[in-house]
Amino acid sequence: MKKLRICNCQINCHVGDIYGNVEKILSGIDVARENSADIVTFPELAISGYPPEDLLLKPSFISENIKALNKIANNSKDITAIVGFVSQDGCIYNSAAIINNCEIKGVYRKMFLPNYSVFDENRYFTKGDKPGLAFKLNGVTFAVNICEDIWYASGPLMKQALGAGAELIINISSSPFCAEKMKERENMLKARATDNLVMISYTNLVGGQDELVFDGGSMILDHNGDIIARAKRFEEDFLIADLDIEKVARKRLYSPQRKFEKDTPTIDKSDFETIDLICKSGHKSKKISMRIEEPEGEIEEIYNALCLGIKDYVGKNGFKKVVIGLSGGIDSALTAALAVGALGADSVIGVTMPSRYSSQETKSDAEIVAKNLGIKFITIPINNLFKEYLSSLQEVFRDKPADVTEENIQARIRGNILMALSNKFGCLVLSTGNKSELSVGYCTLYGDMAGGFSVLKDVYKTIVYKLADFINEKAGNELIPKSTIKREPTAELSPNQKDSDTLPPYDVLDGILNQYIELDLSVEEIVGKGFDKEQVKRVVKMVDINEYKRRQAAPGVKITQKAFGKDRRMPITNHAV
């Protein structure tokens, strides 16, 4: 009987930490062995972590990664392991090793290298030029491909299925999160499985890495396109499934589509060689029940992505605590709630830094948020400092009227205080600005933008409100006070200031920003969608002229189709404005 048991190891690899990753991989092999799996799989570039960026330009890094692969091979007795690593032969390749019973039996080289959005794989890798080898294990023919490869209908998967007769396709991925990406992946995998009559094992990376969160959600589909097992998202998980490949062969035998496609001349069977593997696991006596984890809702998945992003940025960079400036507004309250969700209340310090323009309500809301979340709360008033700056600058400023300068001085005093706390106590500053503000430059460089990680960098204000509601619902009480959610947004840097003095209402603003940033539409095209022309022109101009601020912003988690950072590479000096 053509049966296999597979274990997808959805691990959290650390970029650069080759030997730490080897340890995780070896533990995964142990789990697979304990469960009598025939095959154990790991994410794309599991040995180096993903994306390793310019570490790949260091020859010593590549040779360490190959040593590490050999160590893994030596520890793969009686099992077949699929491990992502960097292979080389003059050039370097994004590769998967197919290891069987301590021997590296084959290496597959990724053929489709993504070089758009946040990806730069052409910068480093040469693309593979063949769909590669096929393997026979316990009577089952399988083939391997890597991440982007599987997104193309006429890509290597089709060739492996038709040319080599692969019944099982193992794809190893490091596919980053953005909202609704999971649904896209599922639909694509279903199409591949049904079109090619293959079972698919899809193993994704999990974990935060700078601007990216890899959301896991590894899965296994049968040849009908049904998901028969699905791992958790946003945490490490081991997904074990029994695959009855006999059924694939039976269905294929009479498939008219398959007959038609087999006759197409695009597939060159001589491109393939099938290598026999040793199968020793003998799992047939035991039984396992297969898990299908339920997917999250739209806001819940964003919440989870942000928490994992915070947790891993803080933890992987060696910090134990974070410090957040609490203004009494919704952005900082949300940031604190997310930090508590990610790290626990004991790891979060809230600091309120009231000025002469802070209202009694916001001061009290800051304190209530801290109390509700159970975090440490510090008050450091900035009025005397502000006065001292005004007096130091009095002679130079002379009779110039107050303007945005004085607002920025206050924001930068707060930035300096937060950084001083960071320096003295070794905690990371989380900055609190949202994507709407950062888009139009409604924020102070070195002021409220100061910090090691910018939690809401890719979260529009309209989503900020939804996340606040979600958190309160989840908690079953008002963690973030309704007064904070309902208050008209204000920076409180000058008397009676309101965001709406300067910006369109946030629902309008976010609508324009989405069209301009995510969809790259022109002013005319956005106006065509029903927005006011003058407003669109003003917003677009604000976005363009504030690129210099964003270039100096802290990293934050990508959650939209197009985040600031390496996902959107705009010139600062830009006369298209």
Place this chain on the structure above:
Amino acid sequence: MKKLRICNCQINCHVGDIYGNVEKILSGIDVARENSADIVTFPELAISGYPPEDLLLKPSFISENIKALNKIANNSKDITAIVGFVSQDGCIYNSAAIINNCEIKGVYRKMFLPNYSVFDENRYFTKGDKPGLAFKLNGVTFAVNICEDIWYASGPLMKQALGAGAELIINISSSPFCAEKMKERENMLKARATDNLVMISYTNLVGGQDELVFDGGSMILDHNGDIIARAKRFEEDFLIADLDIEKVARKRLYSPQRKFEKDTPTIDKSDFETIDLICKSGHKSKKISMRIEEPEGEIEEIYNALCLGIKDYVGKNGFKKVVIGLSGGIDSALTAALAVGALGADSVIGVTMPSRYSSQETKSDAEIVAKNLGIKFITIPINNLFKEYLSSLQEVFRDKPADVTEENIQARIRGNILMALSNKFGCLVLSTGNKSELSVGYCTLYGDMAGGFSVLKDVYKTIVYKLADFINEKAGNELIPKSTIKREPTAELSPNQKDSDTLPPYDVLDGILNQYIELDLSVEEIVGKGFDKEQVKRVVKMVDINEYKRRQAAPGVKITQKAFGKDRRMPITNHAV
């Protein structure tokens, strides 16, 4: 007689400013026409500016650029113009239009797309798959290629010369500066000319664009590999030359190498079509003398690159003045001198912000530098502000001993003051840290790193000294006082502080940094070059753990083989440390 007059228009294009660039191109055509040139050439992507980065993802930007090309074509009566633009047919291509007497006669698509170092051309462009058309003008066969194309010995140039019989190759480039790049370009062009017996017209972009300076130095080589005309560097220039192509044909007739290569089967002549162009200029009656501008010395070209980088970043972003914190040390003195070289003394403001740790000598040196350079000089002491911070933080810090926190507070007070001056008077802050400091994190985020442009970002401390000497020599007097150059480097943020308390001597440090950053060597390899192991390990670790600071640094001009910024893309979260 096969003769042509060519005019290479080395213009300073502005990224995004399509219609401004069109104006410059039309003026260049006028200059060429006034000088009876047959052909006029412009840099790569002259219409969009280079690099346009993600502006290329906006369909409206592409269609504007095509409208602009048509406008240029309509204004090209009686001349042949080679114009860099973005062509499209479903995908987009980095292209050159060959315009003759108001008609677009052909479009060449760049075949070699650079995607390393600062380049991301695979992100946007599809590569051309044919060396393209050849053209016949006044009996001369010529062909066109673009920048990177000409760097490959077996690239399109060889095919154009052998397959289409091109006697003149026109390459349009946007090749950015780094030290000694000019020599590399010359050597490469000489090899292409002699190997293929072609004359070469090489037109390069000039101007600063964010991290890059394009240094011009356009040139024309004959078929013997001799430079017969060379333009200025670091400024706009029009280079006009008479080409006697008759000589090329004569030399080719009896060339044994050529005969050998013509027989090679790698060239498919059917790939080429030769298009006849109309020649109307009739320049034969006049005579011109051809210019060969002398190249600069090693330090002079760096000086010129930095000045152009400052001038264009400041000017193209709409600023008239800059403000610089003058500490009395060499870095800020050099930055001020460069700013004066770029913008003139009236556009530069020096600010000294002495603290309790500032010595009498540095205070006086700051003033002397300002006086020598003839710039406005402001003094704003920070002692009271520093005291106020200490008092505001006293309760939170309690009995914690003073450490780097107190040093950073002072640096950030200065950052806040400089930014306040920037906000109030609309001038750009130039930050003054050098590459050695930035490499090892010997700098304060939001403190001395605050600013819109980081002049010495890619200038090692050892080069800082050479630049200071060069400036004094050039001025014929001590613009930068010898006491400033000779003083042992100190940040003056705590009592009797010296850089050498924390860092190896700068010549050792820069040696290690060069091996690690530019050459990507491992610790073992660097130690193998004769450096102390513990010192190398310490320096490498400092470089790695300070990536987060550099990620939030202002842009600065690339002058080395590998600059920080988009030239070196390291993960922040990096366990290779």
